[in-house]
Amino acid sequence: MDNASFESGIAEKKQSIWLDRLNDFTNQQESAIFAGKDETANYLFEMQGGAAVYFTFNKGLLKLEKFNSKYNDEILVDMSLDDVGASEGNWQFSDDQEEKKFVELLTAAADGKNMSDGEIWFRSFSQCCGLQAYCIRFQIRLVARHQEECLYYALIHNNTKARHSFKVVSDSESIFRAAAEHANIYAWEYNIATREMRPCSRCMRDLNMPPLVENYPEPAIEAGIFPQDYADMYRHWHKRLEQGESGMQAIIPLTKDRIPFHVRYNTEFDKDGKPIRAFGSATMVVDNEKEAEMKEIISSLTMKYSTVLKIDLLTGEAKVLNIGEDSSVEVQSHYYAGEAMSFDDVLRDYIKDYVHPDDKIAVQRVLSIKNIKNALAHTTAFSHTYRITRKNKTMFMQVRLVDMADKNKVILTIQNVDGVMHLHSQSEDRLKLDLEEARREAAIRNAIINNMADNETAVLSLINRVLGDSNEVSPDIVEKVRANVGLLEELSADIKEVSNLRILEEEANKSGFDIRQLLQVIENFGRNIAELKDIDFFVDEDFEGVSDSEVYGNMLYVKRILFNIVHNAIKYSRPDSEIHCMVEVREHGGRISCKYKVSDEGIGIDPDFQVQMFEPFTQENRQVDDWGNGQGLGLYVAKQLLDKIGGNIAVYSAVNIGTIVTVSMSFDIV
Structure with missing residues (x-):
């Protein structure tokens, strides 16, 4: 591999041969800037957004023809004189692949009218610093051509620190994942009365959590540990803990990297049956990650629905794909257990416990397996709006059924449309008054x-x-x-x-x-x-x-x-x-x-x-x-x-x- 060296622009300032080739520049503006005869042109060159250089590249040799003061201030300050070829050392590409990438950048700049952009790794050796690696970002364009020789202009940035920082973070993430695969569990204690959470040492170490988290789970949601598309579901869990729910579980993609974890809660009660504490745990999903990923996708796509079911019209079985705050307790329990259920049984209990008395007969008729089959035989989807009563409050819901490619299966979704219906009602009343x-x-x-x-x-x-x-x-x-x-x-x-x-x-x-x-x-x-x-x-x-x-x-x-x-x-x-x-x-x-x-x-x-x-x-x-x-x-x-x-x-x-x-x-x- 040939050495690629920058001839020192500091040790000796030789007049560039390209000053005698100004007619070979691509345009007069470029030649004026390079020649430095115009004050405005000089000002533009010196005040570029970063270090700027003119150079040639021939047989592995990088030769500087001109550079601005920011090259000295922003590039050379991070390197010793050895690194730029003033004494013992020369810049070298880290490997043949990096040199090939640099040649491709020059070829792209020579063939096109726009700048070519890329990062190249170099290495250098000096007595004071030993072997070091540098990542230099180039934005290159061709400015002049004389016979087979080309003069390039480049904005250059030393990205070494940023790349090393990224590598440290990446290595830390790899270590975290490796450790997680070995220990494979996080744990915390939640005080239901005070809403305080005490994390385990691994939570504090890996997730940067304090020893005591107040007003939980909001800080965890704000920090991105629990993603926003799961935030409402996780908040609802804590409401259910206050109401005396004994246990809950779901696969949730945690952290900003959305790593799938199996999150569980178990509740501790006092002698009077009042919930006092809950113990949470999160175990990384390693054996069934594709299923967890599919469940996450379904949940994200169906956020606006409180309930999503897949129904087999032949067997009458239903599988819960997503739940929300308005889902029935029975549907939620089947979702967390990952079990199939009888659609007729769940529908019967849902109508009995939730549906408004005036709408029970209509919902029973519309959602019967027989009616669903008949309706979807003539159309691909239909919907029905009805009312439910929860906690002494009446709300409007809309159920929608859509057929699947397998005509024996349908997707059922239930959405809260209470706000829309009230707005519609107000508009109608206003229209009547008008x-x-x-x-x-x-x-x-x-x-x-x-x-x-x-x-x-x-x-x-x-x-x-x-x-x-x-x-x-x-x-x-x-x-x-x-x-x-x-x-x-x-x-x-x-x-x-x-x-x-x-x-x-x-x-x-x-x-x-x-x-x-x-x-x-x-x-x-x-x-x-x-x-x-x-x-x-x-x-x-x-x-x-x-x-x-x-x-x-x-x-x-x-x-x-x-x-x-x-x-x-x-x-x-x-x-x-x-x-x-x-x-x-x-x-x-x-x-x-x-x-x-x-x-x-x-x-x-x-x-x-x-x-x-x-x-x-x-x-x-x-x-x-x-x-x-x-x-x-x-x-x-x-x-x-x-x-x-x-x-x-x-x-x-x-x-x-x-x-x-x-x-x-x-x-x-x-």
Whole structure:
């Protein structure tokens, strides 16, 4: 084997022959960095992520052409001068295989555009240190080619310490495994009341456990001794110990290397039968490791299921592949014992002890061997959701059956879906509430439209009465008709606006409007309609202390409320009677309050009917004349809209004496 030596870049700095071959570099940037003529290029070379060198390799000889300061700082500091060929010694490949690997790295770098990467072991001998081995990592690329000679650039790292540390750990692991195969057991004592665990000396030595572990098993899980995919099962074991379980066992892959161990627990009880201590042990599985590995794979794949069974449909036998917290006691016992069981027997006990009474018959029918055969004859899988009762709590479970390649066998899984079912139930309840709210809003909107249509019909009826059968229309009649046509136009505009509303909300269509002007519109409406029925209509307004009547709110709602109570007063009043409207508007605290009271001398409302007067489509069967026909929506619409804007309505009435309706509202000042 030829020596591979680095010619010393420290002993003598000879000018590299490649400075005369700059045209042979792969690109101008590479030649600029190598020549060192550019300050930026020099800076980049010196500030690389590690030691950087340019070198050639010919017939086993490594020749340095250029290197940066980090080569001195990071590579040479760990080696004596002998190691780099300054005096007695030369670097040598550890063996022929390492030299072959290095040549392959150079070939890959010469043939490709990317860096080739690899670790090479060297050895050296010096008087001061003797024979030593070094692991150097190279990241190499080709930068220049002159005839058959190649110049390479490499980032190099001394990985010797890391590799020696890894070897120490690997050797320790081998020793641990060898010792485990001889002793083959760990042991510990668990105090059930205090949840303290005292490990054996081997646990402390091999697993770095303290003499006393508090809040066990959490520290062992956090340390990775018990893997996360077995954590919940192992926690459940300790709950069962508290409940008086006498013994448990399972094959569990322990430590981060997932070495299979047969873990067992035995419980000690006091004279009263109360569990006080449990003794645990873990024995390495050496005789049946393939079975243990398969059991681990099955357990990992079926984590989300509380129970997994393989059922033979011909014999009716079942084998437990995995268990969880929701598995029945009988299924758990068969799992730990590794025994086959009768599926019919286990199903019978499971239904009797766990399944909710209302679901027992359905579960018995669905999971009978006969039904499973029939169902899987037409499909490859099916599921069924049911309820169980444990510790006085009802939970939803889902059983799923999937056929196997051997059609005489099936896989049965049971999963807790309680959270999903409750979420689904809440979503359904919310959907029902939203649907009811939408229907209620639609009913209110339709009621408003119908109510406005009633108003239009009433106005049309009055216009016809004004016109009568007269062939001549006097100027007085024309004026009355014109006024009522204006009312019809306003009502039609309101109907159109309401019909365009998708949702009636308190904030819907809010805008600024003049409350004084709106009240004037209501007064004109009431006076024109009342005049046609020979009713005296009086309005008394009080705006004392109000500087500005501009408010912010839903003008359509306010107009509709006042229209309805005035219209009702006129509708149910007799000719030659009086209607008085008293309006009180006040300003306080940045808001304006409005109280609108309408008093009539009409037919009044019967006390028995007053309890339902705010319900839709309800009318007392008493009217003054045919002009009083309607759909019974006036008070209903007024009440619904007042609820939306935060107002109130009060009604006082006596039969054949009259009615007083008072509406209270408040608005923000614009």
